[in-house]
Amino acid sequence: MSRSDVDVVVVGAGFAGLYLLHELREHGFTSRVLETGDDVGGTWYWNRYPGARCDISTTDYQFTWDPELHDEWTWSEKHATQPEILRYAQHVARKHDLYSGIDFETRVTGAVWNEDSKKWTVTTSKGEHITCRHYVMATGCLSMPKEPDIPGTDRYQGPVHVTGRWPHEGVDFTGQRVAVIGTGSSGIQSIPLIAEQAAELVVFQRTPNFSVPALNGPRPEDRAARLKQDRATYEAEARLSTSGVPVVPSTTPALAVAPDTAREMMEAAWQRGELLALGATFMDVGISRTANEVVSEFVRSKIRSIVKDPATAELLSPRGYPFGTKRPCMDTNYYETFNLPHVRLVDLNSSPIRSITETGIDFGDESKEFDSIVYATGFDAMTGAIVAVDIQGRDGITLKEKWENGPLTYLGLTSVGFPNLFMITGPGSPSVLSNMMVSIEQHVDWIRDTLIAMRDGGFETIEPTPLAEEGWRAHCEDCASITLFQDTNSWYMGANVPGKPRVLFPYIGGVGRYRRICDEVMARGHLGFELSGAGGTRRNDGVVREIQPDVESVLEMMATLGLPPIEAMSPVEARAFSEASSAVRPPGPAVGEMVDGTLPGAAGPLEYRLYRPASSGPHPVVVYFHGGGWVFGSHVSDDPLCRDLCAQADVAIVSVNYRHAPEDRFPAAALDGYAALRWVAANAASLGLDPTRIAVAGWSAGGNVAAVAAQMARDNGGPELCGQLLLTPVTDGSRQHQSHTDNAEGYILTKSLMEWFWNHYADPADRSNPLASPLLATDLSGLPPAMVVTAQYDPLRDEGDAYAEAMRRAGVLVEHLRAKGHTHTSITMVDMLPSGVPPRRAMAAALRRFFG
Numbered sequence: 042m043s044r045s046d047v048d049v050v051v052v053g054a055g056f057a058g059l060y061l062l063h064e065l066r067e068h069g070f071t072s073r074v075l076e077t078g079d080d081v082g083g084t085w086y087w088n089r090y091p092g093a094r095c096d097i098s099t100t101d102y103q104f105t106w107d108p109e110l111h112d113e114w115t116w117s118e119k120h121a122t123q124p125e126i127l128r129y130a131q132h133v134a135r136k137h138d139l140y141s142g143i144d145f146e147t148r149v150t151g152a153v154w155n156e157d158s159k160k161w162t163v164t165t166s167k168g169e170h171i172t173c174r175h176y177v178m179a180t181g182c183l184s185m186p187k188e189p190d191i192p193g194t195d196r197y198q199g200p201v202h203v204t205g206r207w208p209h210e211g212v213d214f215t216g217q218r219v220a221v222i223g224t225g226s227s228g229i230q231s232i233p234l235i236a237e238q239a240a241e242l243v244v245f246q247r248t249p250n251f252s253v254p255a256l257n258g259p260r261p262e263d264r265a266a267r268l269k270q271d272r273a274t275y276e277a278e279a280r281l282s283t284s285g286v287p288v289v290p291s292t293t294p295a296l297a298v299a300p301d302t303a304r305e306m307m308e309a310a311w312q313r314g315e316l317l318a319l320g321a322t323f324m325d326v327g328i329s330r331t332a333n334e335v336v337s338e339f340v341r342s343k344i345r346s347i348v349k350d351p352a353t354a355e356l357l358s359p360r361g362y363p364f365g366t367k368r369p370c371m372d373t374n375y376y377e378t379f380n381l382p383h384v385r386l387v388d389l390n391s392s393p394i395r396s397i398t399e400t401g402i403d404f405g406d407e408s409k410e411f412d413s414i415v416y417a418t419g420f421d422a423m424t425g426a427i428v429a430v431d432i433q434g435r436d437g438i439t440l441k442e443k444w445e446n447g448p449l450t451y452l453g454l455t456s457v458g459f460p461n462l463f464m465i466t467g468p469g470s471p472s473v474l475s476n477m478m479v480s481i482e483q484h485v486d487w488i489r490d491t492l493i494a495m496r497d498g499g500f501e502t503i504e505p506t507p508l509a510e511e512g513w514r515a516h517c518e519d520c521a522s523i524t525l526f527q528d529t530n531s532w533y534m535g536a537n538v539p540g541k542p543r544v545l546f547p548y549i550g551g552v553g554r555y556r557r558i559c560d561e562v563m564a565r566g567h568l569g570f571e572l573s574g575a576g577g578t579r580r581n582d583g584v585v586r587e588i589q590p591d592v593e594s595v596l597e598m599m600a601t602l603g604l605p606p607i608e609a610m611s612p613v614e615a616r617a618f619s620e621a622s623s624a625v626r627p628p629g630p631a632v633g634e635m636v637d638g639t640l641p642g643a644a645g646p647l648e649y650r651l652y653r654p655a656s657s658g659p660h661p662v663v664v665y666f667h668g669g670g671w672v673f674g675s676h677v678s679d680d681p682l683c684r685d686l687c688a689q690a691d692v693a694i695v696s697v698n699y700r701h702a703p704e705d706r707f708p709a710a711a712l713d714g715y716a717a718l719r720w721v722a723a724n725a726a727s728l729g730l731d732p733t734r735i736a737v738a739g740w741s742a743g744g745n746v747a748a749v750a751a752q753m754a755r756d757n758g759g760p761e762l763c764g765q766l767l768l769t770p771v772t773d774g775s776r777q778h779q780s781h782t783d784n785a786e787g788y789i790l791t792k793s794l795m796e797w798f799w800n801h802y803a804d805p806a807d808r809s810n811p812l813a814s815p816l817l818a819t820d821l822s823g824l825p826p827a828m829v830v831t832a833q834y835d836p837l838r839d840e841g842d843a844y845a846e847a848m849r850r851a852g853v854l855v856e857h858l859r860a861k862g863h864t865h866t867s868i869t870m871v872d873m874l875p876s877g878v879p880p881r882r883a884m885a886a887a888l889r890r891f892f893g
């Protein structure tokens with residue numbers, strides 16, 4: 042083969058580069074791997090500082106693609122040291138003759154896409170120009186040490202050591218006065234060992250980190266045994282897990298257990314000495330501030346119990362950001378080190394470094410001399426090593442320019458404008474939020490299979506479409522927005538590097554979900570990509586995931602339960618089933634008062650529940666109609682949603698138990714709805730409510746009842762309404778809309794269940810009556826201002842959209858929220874689905890606006 046023209050150039054000979062080289066060779070692709078260092082190993086080649094170890098257990102932090110490795114390599118410890126992991130990488134490289142495919146001491150400086158030849162030209166520090174069809178950045182997420190942004194760094198005359206570029210011969214600090222700047226993972230691992238040698242150690246800390254004890258020793262018995270017993274299942278579980286380690290996710294909310302029990306559970310997790318154990322104690326640590334605080338305070342209590350000086354303990358205690366939103370660390374005697382008389386902690390917030398000097402450091406009101414300075418200041422993570430190479434795509438745009446406001450990728454693997462460029466563990470993939478061995482292998486497999494598919498299909502180029510890339514950005518944001526990560530200044534968010542855009546760089550939707558998405562993209566013929574070759578172009582445009590990630594999780598969970606379809610039940614059974622489901626959901630926020638009563642309906646008394654806010658009244662009042670397809674539900678069945686609206690909008694809610702079908706068919710519900718509205722208007726003052734400010738609201742069939750009540754109020758002399766809030770309403774039973782087909786199955790409310798509801802409620806002839814299908818009213822003008830919320834994955838989406846549009850055309854003031862990625866039911870799931878918070882907030886805001 043020509044060395045200057047190959048199928049694939051790979052940059053980097055860490056674990057990613059090694060495995061990719063192996064796979065390329067196995068499948069007949071010519072390649073060159075270019076590596077700055079003079080050996081393999083990447084992270085484990087460069088990070089030779091004392092105490093450097095992996096913090097994912099070696100049962101999990103190892104290759105799985107060569108099964109023989111498991112028998113021929115025995116890890117000596119649970120968390121292997123850097124020299125041992127480096128030896129492992131060298132062993133793999135030697136065993137598979139990978140050294141012969143790697144050019145060492147060769148830095149890639151630039152890469153330019155040539156649109157005519159459909160190839161990349163890669164330039165190296167040795168002045169070589171290599172052309173290749175495909176160009177893969179296996180440059181690592183944590184391979185570009187961050188330049189310390191401290192004044193005077195170049196003044197210091199003594200030895201300076203950077204943890205990410207540690208001298209190969211090691212450093213002896215015996216008898217020295219040493220400064221360590223930085224208390225991230227590298228600092229926390231190295232400080233106890235530097236303290237063992239140094240005569241005096243001063244640790245400069247900007248932000249304390251959460252650290253859990255590594256409790257190193259032999260590999261965990263239970264895990265090792267499982268691995269030995271059934272390796273295939275173990276590895277499959279890891280690949281489909283949240284973080285790339287087969288941990289069973291907790292189903293316990295932190296506040297659902299008594300404080301003593303919670304503490305016992307956290308203590309057990311603490312004693313496991315595993316990075317992911319503590320955060321996995323409760324299901325809601327990553328999404329709920331109150332749940333997270335339980336774990337955060339537990340760690341702080343541990344720090345207080347270890348560190349003798351209370352002031353130092355407090356300084357070491359992380360506050361102001363949630364546990365896990367900065368990478369938690371694993372340590373061996375880190376907190377204990379601060380009990381040693383020669384170790385001192387300096388808080389950079391109260392004593393900032395004024396300057397590094399020729400002989401030491403000026404900080405606060407002190408000047409101190411040091412024999413060595415150690416910078417443990419972290420990395421320009423995720424994108425640093427990628428944009429350090431001058432990568433010019435189509436039209437001469439560089440990747441650095443394109444990513445100025447944050448990295449844009451499709452799947453974290455590819456980027457629009459950069460054909461045939463792949464990134465391993467790039468931004469927008471699980472990467473640093475995972476066991477990276479699992480993520481590296483998954484990316485290498487995906488790239489390999491893509492190259493094979495291209496070769497088989499006669500394609501020369503592959504590039505994602507702008508729609509797919511934007512869809513992926515939105516999905517990443519959807520995933521991030523339901524977590525606590527975005528409010529923390531972390532390197533995950535680019536906050537440690539001045540000028541870096543603030544976005545969550547890794548994908549936080551989980552390793553398993555991500556793998557399924559990538560597999561789906563492949564199975565659907567590279568959905569979201571354009572492939573071109575001599576035989577033509579195949580553009581398979583589309584967005585792979587639009588559903589909200591938490592909504593998807595609920596659907597997946599429900600699918601595993603194998604529940605019978607409601608439409609196979611009798612109405613009585615369906616009601617019992619619905620009540621049983623409601624009994625186990627979170628109750629919703631507290632309100633000032635809840636009072637039950639009865640009011641006169643169209644044909645007899647109806648129960649109602651009044652929700653009153655805690656503030657002083659008289660409050661405006663919303664007459665609310667529950668969901669349940671006119672067949673089931675009651676005045677209390679939408680309790681969490683009613684409480685939420687009451688508390689958030691500061692309005693009173695009267696939820697009405699209108700008559701149900703099939704016992705009372707059309708128009709019973711509609712007539713009851715209007716009767717209840719009139720009664721509330723007439724009795725508002727005696728209920729302590731404001732009779733001049735009344736609105737209607739409802740969800741699903743209740744949205745139908747609310748819309749009809751608003752029309753009846755307009756047509757029958759009142760009451761005058763301030764507004765109508767319709768959440769995924771039924772508005773048209775007369776015909777099929779496209780969404781009935783698009784979302785027929787799989788989103789809880791199915792097409793057949795909707796038909797079952799209609800059949801119970803109204804004869805086909807009655808369904809064109811505007812009292813059943815408010816969309817069909819001949820005149821929609823003069824209705825009160827409306828907010829209509831429709832959900833993307835709802836069979837009723839199009840009829841809700843149509844009603845909003847029709848009212849707007851008739852001159853009604855309409856706010857129409859199309860809830861992206863939601864289903865018919867998901868917005869009502871208060872305290873269960875964080876993605877439902879923004880639409881409910883918008884609904885509460887609409888109610889406030891209705892009432893001025």
Ligand SMILES: Cc1cc2nc3c(=O)[nH]c(=O)nc-3n(C[C@H](O)[C@H](O)[C@H](O)COP(=O)(O)OP(=O)(O)OC[C@H]3O[C@@H](n4cnc5c(N)ncnc54)[C@H](O)[C@@H]3O)c2cc1C
Nearest residue numbers: 053055056057077083084095096097148149180181184477
């Ligand atoms: C101290 C430390 C501890 C870690 N512990 C864990 C852990 O416990 N679990 C875990 O999952 N992950 C851990 N990681 C993350 C770790 O980076 C990955 O697990 C993994 O080793 C990354 O492999 P890689 O091949 O993708 O990248 P790297 O190992 O970073 O290799 C990238 C290589 O690319 C080379 N390179 C970069 N740019 C160029 C260029 N322009 N030209 C030529 N060569 C270039 C670099 O020299 C480097 O050798 C840790 C990282 C650090 C820093």
